[in-house]
Amino acid sequence: LDAPVSGGQAGAENGALTVMIGGDEETYNAAKPIIDTYSKFNKLLGPAGNGQLAKAANQICIAGVVEGLAEALHFAMKAGLNGEDLIETISKGAAGSWQMENRYQTMLRDEYEFGFAVDWMRKDLGIALEEAQRNGVKMPLVEMVDEFYSEVQKSGGGRWDTSSLLTRYTRK
The missing domain is CATH 1.10.1040.10 (N-(1-d-carboxylethyl)-l-norvaline Dehydrogenase; domain 2)
Incomplete structure (x- = not known):
């Protein structure tokens, strides 16, 4: 997965980042519980690179x-x-x-x-x-x-x- 974030230091400290994710759905679904711990919103946007x-x-x-x-x-x-x-x-x-x-x-x-x-x-x-x-x-x-x-x-x-x-x- 590639998963850049938006939300700055405050978002990171408060688990409130927005995560823009590229990759395959199976890998995303496996990683989602972890990503949810530091994000207020995350979305799979297509293949790796997206x-x-x-x-x-x-x-x-x-x-x-x-x-x-x-x-x-x-x-x-x-x-x-x-x-x-x-x-x-x-x-x-x-x-x-x-x-x-x-x-x-x-x-x-x-x-x-x-x-x-x-x-x-x-x-x-x-x-x-x-x-x-x-x-x-x-x-x-x-x-x-x-x-x-x-x-x-x-x-x-x-x-x-x-x-x-x-x-x-x-x-x-």
Whole structure:
């Protein structure tokens, strides 16, 4: 089985990960009782390799959401909006997301020494971009955000949380 996870350190510590699984059904069924101990949700998505492809799709979504959140917070700061009040409000509507709920406070405090590292995100986005190229899929947003993460790495932020995209705007 290939069985990448989503949910971060907190999800791992609380047995609340989402597991994206590739492999054969018999092996999955044998492993499921163990996987259930650390996951809130797991699903067999087809043959071996499909777990990694699902993780790539997950990271594509996260990359766009985090960049959108970084731009929104930067916009709010420059416009004179209170970041806490803004997020309290917009997180209750269609813009709400796990990233917004769990990362906006540390983004506003310029704290990034935790979480899912930029280095790991670049690895995952690289996998996604390679697979997209093999399949003739254009992903301009992912290419752009991957380049933005490259800039964060070059500034010494390879181990910072992925929410550190905001530093591209605030630390210039």
